[in-house]
Amino acid sequence: MAGHDHHHDYLCLCDLIGLLWSMVLPCVYLSLVLVLLLFLLVMGVRIWLQRSRKARLAQDSSPTVAFFHPYCNAGGGGERVLWCALRALQNRYPNVSFVVYTGDQGVTGEQILEGAQQRFNIRLPHPVTFIFLKNRLLVEASSYPHFTLLGQSMGSMFLGWEALTAFVPDLYMDSMGYAFTLPIFRYLGGCRVGSYVHYPTVSTDMLSVVRERNPRFNNADYISANPLLSIAKVMYYCAFALIYGLAGSCSDVIMVNSTWTLGHILALWRAPSRTGVVYPPCDVRSFLNIPLEDEVEGEGLDDRKCHSIVSVGQFRPEKDHRLQIRAFRKLLDRRGVGPGGRDSLRLVLIGGCRNQEDDDRVLMLRGLCQELGVTERVEFKLNVPFDELKRELVDATIGLHTMWNEHFGIGVVECMAAGTVILAHKSGGPKLDIVVPYEGGQTGFLADSEDSYATAMETILALSPSARLEIRRNARRSVDRFSDQEFDTSFLSSMESLMGKLE
Numbered sequence: 001m002a003g004h005d006h007h008h009d010y011l012c013l014c015d016l017i018g019l020l021w022s023m024v025l026p027c028v029y030l031s032l033v034l035v036l037l038l039f040l041l042v043m044g045v046r047i048w049l050q051r052s053r054k055a056r057l058a059q060d061s062s063p064t065v066a067f068f069h070p071y072c073n074a075g076g077g078g079e080r081v082l083w084c085a086l087r088a089l090q091n092r093y094p095n096v097s098f099v100v101y102t103g104d105q106g107v108t109g110e111q112i113l114e115g116a117q118q119r120f121n122i123r124l125p126h127p128v129t130f131i132f133l134k135n136r137l138l139v140e141a142s143s144y145p146h147f148t149l150l151g152q153s154m155g156s157m158f159l160g161w162e163a164l165t166a167f168v169p170d171l172y173m174d175s176m177g178y179a180f181t182l183p184i185f186r187y188l189g190g191c192r193v194g195s196y197v198h199y200p201t202v203s204t205d206m207l208s209v210v211r212e213r214n215p216r217f218n219n220a221d222y223i224s225a226n227p228l229l230s231i232a233k234v235m236y237y238c239a240f241a242l243i244y245g246l247a248g249s250c251s252d253v254i255m256v257n258s259t260w261t262l263g264h265i266l267a268l269w270r271a272p273s274r275t276g277v278v279y280p281p282c283d284v285r286s287f288l289n290i291p292l293e294d295e296v297e298g299e300g301l302d303d304r305k306c307h308s309i310v311s312v313g314q315f316r317p318e319k320d321h322r323l324q325i326r327a328f329r330k331l332l333d334r335r336g337v338g339p340g341g342r343d344s345l346r347l348v349l350i351g352g353c354r355n356q357e358d359d360d361r362v363l364m365l366r367g368l369c370q371e372l373g374v375t376e377r378v379e380f381k382l383n384v385p386f387d388e389l390k391r392e393l394v395d396a397t398i399g400l401h402t403m404w405n406e407h408f409g410i411g412v413v414e415c416m417a418a419g420t421v422i423l424a425h426k427s428g429g430p431k432l433d434i435v436v437p438y439e440g441g442q443t444g445f446l447a448d449s450e451d452s453y454a455t456a457m458e459t460i461l462a463l464s465p466s467a468r469l470e471i472r473r474n475a476r477r478s479v480d481r482f483s484d485q486e487f488d489t490s491f492l493s494s495m496e497s498l499m500g501k502l503e
C-alpha cells in the first residue's frame with residue numbers, strides 16, 4: 001500500500017513537471033510579444049514627440065536647451081548654479097534659446113528672474129522661457145511618508161513626462177538631481193541629455209547609516225531599533241541604487257559639485273569618462289573687496305558689544321539646525337553672564353523656505369529655542385535679499401554649518417569669503433574640498449557633535465585678533481577657486497561637447 005502511494009506521488013510530480021515544461025514555450029512567446037509591443041509603444045511615442053520638435057524648429061530654427069529645475073524660485077545653492085549656468089551659456093551661445101521647467105505656481109517668469117537678481121545678484125543677458133508644471137507635488141517628500149526615495153523618483157518620471165509633452169527640447173539638462181527623468185528625455189524625447197549632480201539620491205553613506213542602525217533624519221528610530229526592518233531597508237536601498245545607477249548612466253555629460261559627490265556618482269553611475277567635478281559658483285567677489293583688517297591688536301572679542309554666529313542654509317531637515325541651536329545653548333551656558341558673556345552673543349539663522357513643510361520646520365525650531373531658553377539670543381531671517389545676507393556675513397564673527405555629509409557647501413564658502421571664521425561639519429564637501437589647509441595655513445574649524453561645536457566656538461572666541469585674522473586671510477585666499485568665473489570656465493568646458501552639436 002505504501003509503495004502504491006509512493007508511485008502515485010511520483011506520477012503526480014512528473015505530471016507537474018510536464019505541465020510546467022509545457023508552459024515554458026508559451027511564456028517565452030508571450031514575453032517576446034510584450035517586449036515587441038513595448039518597443040512599438042516607445043517608438044510611437046518617440047516619433048510623436050519628434051514631430052512636435054520638428055514643428056517647433058520649422059517655426060524657429062534656433063536650437064533649444066531646457067533645464068529641469070522644479071524649485072527654481074527657491075533661494076538655495078542649487079538655484080544659484082542654475083542661474084549662473086544659464087548666464088554662462090547665454091553669453092557664449094547667444095543664438096541658442098533656453099527653457100526652464102519649473103513647478104513654481106503663483107509667480108510669473110519676470111518675478112522669478114527678479115528674485116534671482118535680488119537673492120544672488122545675477123541678471124541674465126537674454127530672456128528665458130518658463131514652462132510651469134502643475135504636478136510638482138509628485139516630487140514632494142511629504143507625498144510619500146514611506147518609501148520616500150522610490151516615490152519621489154517615480155514622481156519625477158511623471159513630472160518629467162509632463163515637461164517633455166509640454167515642450168521637446170534639443171538638449172535636456174537636469175540641474176536638480178532627478179536622474180530618473182534622464183531616460184525619459186533621452187529615449188522617448190530623442191534628446192541629448194546632461195546632468196549637474198548636487199547630491200546622490202542614494203549613497204553608500206546612507207547604507208552604512210541603516211546597516212549600523214544609526215537613527216538620523218533619513219532613518220527613523222523605529223527602523224534603526226528593529227534589525228529585521230533595518231535589513232529590509234538595506235535591501236531596498238541596494239535595489240534602488242542599482243536602478244538609480246542605470247538611470248544616471250543615460251547622461252551624455254555628468255557634472256558633480258564636489259570630490260565627495262564624485263566618489264559616489266562614479267560608484268553608482270559607472271561612467272568615469274563622462275564625469276567630472278565642476279565646483280558650484282560662489283559669489284566670492286562680492287565679499288572679497290571688504291577689508292579684513294577691522295580689528296585692532298589688543299582688542300579681544302570680549303571687548304565688543306555683540307558677536308554674531310551666522311548660519312546660512314535652507315531650512316531642510318538635513319541642514320540640522322537643531323544641532324546649531326543646542327550647541328549654541330551649551331556655548332551660552334559656558335560663557336555665563338557679565339561682560340563678554342552670553343548677552344554678547346547671538347545666533348542668526350539665515351535661509352530659504354521652499355514650502356509649507358519648511359515653514360513648519362521653522363516653527364518647530366522656534367519652539368526648540370523657547371524650550372531651551374535661548375529665544376532672545378536666536379534670530380531667524382527667512383528668504384532675505386542678497387544685500388542683507390552680505391551685511392550679516394560681514395558683521396559676523398563665526399560662520400556656522402552643521403549638515404552631515406554636505407555635498408559641497410556654498411554657504412561655507414560665502415562665510416569664508418566674507419571674513420568669518422568658519423566652523424563646519426567634519427564630513428562631505430567642507431572636509432574634503434573647502435575647509436582644508438591653504439599653503440600650509442589653517443582656513444577654519446571642523447566639528448561633529450554638540451560638545452565639539454560648543455568647544456570650537458569657545459576656541460574661536462578666545463583667539464587673539466592676529467590669530468583670527470591669519471585664519472580669515474587664509475580662508476579668503478583659498479576660496480577664489482570657487483568663484484563665478486572659475487565655474488563659468490569649467491561648466492562651459494564640460495558643456496562644449498553637447499553644445500557644439502546643437503549649432
